[in-house]
Amino acid sequence: MQTLFINIKELLQIREVGIDKISGSDMAILPKIDNAYLLIENNIISNFGPMENCPKLSDVEIIDATGQVILPTWVDSHTHIVYAGNRIQEFVDRINGLSYEEIANRGGGILNxxxxxxxxSEDEIYEQSKLRLEEVMQQGTGAVEIKSGYGLTVEGELKMLRVIKRLKENYPIAIKATFLGAHAFPMEYKENHSAYIDLIINEMLPKIASENLADYIDAFLETGYFSVEETIKIMEAGRKYGLEPKIHVNQFTAIDGIKACVENGALSVDHLEIVTDEDIEVLKNSKTMPVALPSCSYFISIPYTPARKMMNAGLPLALATDYNPGTTPSGNMNFVVATACIKMKMTPEEAINAATINGAYAMGISESHGSITKGKKANLIITKPIMSFYQLPYAFGTNLIDKVMIEGKFI
Ligand SMILES: N=CN[C@@H](CCC(=O)O)C(=O)O
Ligand SMILES: [Zn+2]
Incomplete structure (x- = not known):
């Protein structure tokens, strides 16, 4: 089965095979072809180029994309979309003056x-979570990482990871599962951190590994949550089961956590609302992808990740949603890209690189996702007719997506 898109106004993010991430000043470049064709065979990108080189093919479905822009689907490398209920009351409490920390100290937040x-029940959590997954797919997301971390008990964590496994089995979108048992200390362990860490390492991890439920391991490395030393223990334990770390760090305070993550081979460090010069030095020449979550900064009014400073230092940067019930009840990557442009002063080229190819790196799927490259999955956003791709972040509240293709099929 072949599908041929013709007359594409702009075909964005075209890359050679083997490019896995974009760093520093290169992020300002988003390679594209104007007036392009794109050929899909089965679920794979098989060819593309300028219209004058478009092959004459018979027996092919032709789609005329006059006026439309095509780009790879978003890669959302940091979410918590498996959860139960909502935290709407905390949202109103924050409007009325309480801080995220005050709410958490009253037993709200993650413990809520x-x-x-x-x-x-597992079935009910699945039903609630699949609606969120379907929603973000319609918004152009073609790959998503999903964390556990709202169980904080052996059964609760397993339940979340089993829901993620069911989503993997039932949807065409690429999903990676991350074990986040170290998200917060349950009330009964507030004064006995080592007992909870023992529970994670000796009870949760072996069961998760035996059911093959996780791809990565995470911890909330933050003042008042998991210390640097506690997080190192979690990362080392995960490593024994082949789980690479992807760590929540530097959301509210900088406590040298990034250094520990880099030294322990973290695939990504996520949040980074507070970043020191030392943190930037440590990230240079590492394999760790920094990930910014601007919708979280927007929703709970905390600083935005200093993207310009990091890119000027030669670092790569990825963008993700952080979709979760507390700090970011939105999984809309279009909003993330627009907010990165408007609030973090990233150019549209930089923001799209961060939300596609660098997101794929932060999920460990850059061989198959994140760019228009021969042999990669046919995961495409086809926009409505627009002036240029700059209109995507400019018209930040408008849905400019006409169709989404995942693995060669329109969803
Ligand atoms: N910061 C830690 N975890 C989540 C939110 C947790 C919550 O409030 O439910 C985050 O990434 O923002
Ligand atoms: Zn998060």
Whole structure:
């Protein structure tokens, strides 16, 4: 089965085979072809180029994309879309003056979501979560990482990871599962951190590994949550089961956590609202992808990741949603890209690189996702007729997506 798109106004993010991430000043370049064709065979990108080189093919479905822009689907490398219920009351409490920290100290926040999750059946959590997955696919996301971390009990964490496994089995979108048992200390372990860490390492991890439920391991490395030393223990334990770290760090404070993550071979360090010069030095020449989550900064009014400073230092940067019930109840990558341009002063080229190819790196799927490259999955956003791709972040509240193709099929 072949599909041939013709007369594409702009075909964005075209890359040679083997490019896995874009760093520093190169992020300002988004390779594209104007007036292009794109050939899909089965579920794979098989060829593309300028219209004058378009092959004459018989027995092919032809789609005329006059006026439309085509780009690879978004890669959302950081979400918590498997959860139960919502935290709408905390949202109103914050409007009325309480801080995220004050709400958490009263047993709200992550522990509130953990209570709800442990009271909800696996089937019900699946039903609630699949609606969110379907929604983000319609918004152009073609690959998504999903974390556990609202269980905080052996059964609760397994329940979340089994839901993620069911989503993997039932949807065409690429999904990676991350074990985040170290998301917060349950109330009963507040004064006995080592007992909870023992539970994670000796009870949760072996069961998760035996059911093959996780691809990565995460921890919330933050003042008041998991210390640098505690996070190192979690990363080392995960490594024994082949789980690479992807770590929440530097959301509210900088406590030398990034250094520990880099030294422990983290695939990504995520949040980074507070970044020191030392953190930037440590990230240089590492394999660790920094990931910014601007919708979280927007929703809970915290600083934005200093993207320009990091890119000027030669670092790569990825963008993701952080979709979760507490700090970011939105999985819309179009909004993330627009907010990165508007608030973080990333150019549209930089933001799209961050939300596609660098997101794929932060999920460990850059061989198959994140760019228009021969042999990669046919995962495409086809826009409505627009002036240029600059209109995507400019018209930040408008849905400019006409169709989404995942693995060669329109969804
Ligand atoms: N910061 C840690 N974890 C999540 C939010 C947790 C919550 O409030 O539910 C985040 O990435 O923002
Ligand atoms: Zn998160």
């Amino acid at each position: 979501s953990a209570k709800k999750l442990n009271e909800t």
